Amino acid sequence: MSIAIHSARFPWALLALSALVAGCARAPQPVHYFAEGKPEKLSDWHLVEARSGRLVANVDVIPYDLNTPLFSDYAHKFRTVWMPKGTAAKYDAEGAFDFPVGTVLTKTFFYPQPTNISGDAKAVARTYDVSRDFAKDAGAEALDLSKVRLIETRLLVRREKGWEAIPYVWNAAQTEAELARTGDAIPLELVDDHGAQEAFTYVVPNENQCAGCHVTNVKAKQIEPLGPRARHLNRDYAYASGKENQLAHWTRKGYLSGVPAADVPRDADWHDASAPLDARARAYLDVNCSHCHSPTGPANTTALDLRSAATDLRRLGLCKPPVAAGRGTGDRLFDIVPGKPDDSILLYRVTSNEPGVMMPEMGRNTTHKEGVELIRDWIAATSGNCDA
Numbered sequence: 001m002s003i004a005i006h007s008a009r010f011p012w013a014l015l016a017l018s019a020l021v022a023g024c025a026r027a028p029q030p031v032h033y034f035a036e037g038k039p040e041k042l043s044d045w046h047l048v049e050a051r052s053g054r055l056v057a058n059v060d061v062i063p064y065d066l067n068t069p070l071f072s073d074y075a076h077k078f079r080t081v082w083m084p085k086g087t088a089a090k091y092d093a094e095g096a097f098d099f100p101v102g103t104v105l106t107k108t109f110f111y112p113q114p115t116n117i118s119g120d121a122k123a124v125a126r127t128y129d130v131s132r133d134f135a136k137d138a139g140a141e142a143l144d145l146s147k148v149r150l151i152e153t154r155l156l157v158r159r160e161k162g163w164e165a166i167p168y169v170w171n172a173a174q175t176e177a178e179l180a181r182t183g184d185a186i187p188l189e190l191v192d193d194h195g196a197q198e199a200f201t202y203v204v205p206n207e208n209q210c211a212g213c214h215v216t217n218v219k220a221k222q223i224e225p226l227g228p229r230a231r232h233l234n235r236d237y238a239y240a241s242g243k244e245n246q247l248a249h250w251t252r253k254g255y256l257s258g259v260p261a262a263d264v265p266r267d268a269d270w271h272d273a274s275a276p277l278d279a280r281a282r283a284y285l286d287v288n289c290s291h292c293h294s295p296t297g298p299a300n301t302t303a304l305d306l307r308s309a310a311t312d313l314r315r316l317g318l319c320k321p322p323v324a325a326g327r328g329t330g331d332r333l334f335d336i337v338p339g340k341p342d343d344s345i346l347l348y349r350v351t352s353n354e355p356g357v358m359m360p361e362m363g364r365n366t367t368h369k370e371g372v373e374l375i376r377d378w379i380a381a382t383s384g385n386c387d388a
Contacts, residue, residue: 031058031082033102035159042153042168042177047082047106050175054135055108055143055150058082062253063141063239064246066232068270068283071368073202074126074190075151076133078108078143081228083255089228091247091258093265094309096224103158105225109151110143114191123197124149126190128271139240145174151186152204153177156225163223169204182206190366200365226291230259231308234266267308270374281378282308284371288360304335317346319386328357338384341376350375 029046043049048057057063061082069077083089087100111124112132135144143150150170157164168177169184183206190198227233233250236243247264250256267286268279286308292299293306302323305315314320317335322328322345330348337343349359351372358364 028058031061033084033104038166038179040179047104048080048108048153050145053145055145057141062255064233065237066227067235067267068287070287071364071371072109073200073364073366075109075111076130078110079227080106081255088255088257091230091256093230096229099158101158101160105156105228106153108153110148112148116195117191122187122189123191124188126192140238141240150174151202165207165223167204167207180204198366203365231265231267234264277378277381281374284374318384334386336379337386338382339380341379344379347375347379
């Protein structure tokens, strides 16, 4: 049996029903924090969801960005943070913030749609232009799904026992992302502004592979966030309400405590040609390499320290011979030979795509051409003599 409401006889009922539907549309469900388990759908969390042609963050889910992001096969990224009401992260000048239990970080990897090719399901744009990514009148808080292709969303969830990584892959309809415990491999083609194409396979890491980058302390053997650190977050963000420094915004929203009034570190934007070359290169090496190459990282036995705050030039690689010889050296003698990029192991490894040679070891299947040129220019401008 069905009951129909006739507008002529019961106009008040129709108005009430319309108001109810509109009210539901205006009030999304609150964030659902799962203290354990791995929901099958990203939407179960109510953190970021595809709605009305947009990828939107829920109420109190704050988007953020980094001064210099990790290179991931030219993918763009939409990052968010959420914490339970009444809790806040504790500021740290160098390392990861001390996030409260219940914190969830999301990172959605996506590509802009190419403007010079249509009808190719594999084609994605190879561009640094982010102006087309976001929906109008939303600042940088909602992606326009008519102009971008969502690939995956990774969650880092702070539970009682520590951080846990949970990967989700978006479906072809761009309506839902589903749990991908074993990862995924997605054939794509990068298309530049001139229509040149480069085929590659975008790899979604499985749950265990996330530890390859996120375990930054080999003694603790626990994963932790890499991006949300003071030197990466100390920049403005285009919120829908206007631009504001991210650390100040987090503090004002009650998500961060203990930020000092001065002397907050800030890494350069590697892509900002107006910034000093040394600052740009050091920021690039920090975000792409220092999670392993630091005094506590998995590659600490190499004695290479690529943190932006490191001051020991020898440990930075200048005239430093490799700890272990092998094909990863490309028959070169030193990590960095001042003034001679082509003689430097560092440039050789960041240029290569060959397993066992390439650096970083995971997270990319293409060469970051602009990043390679940055490191080349930096080494070429570095003074010194390894023969001295």
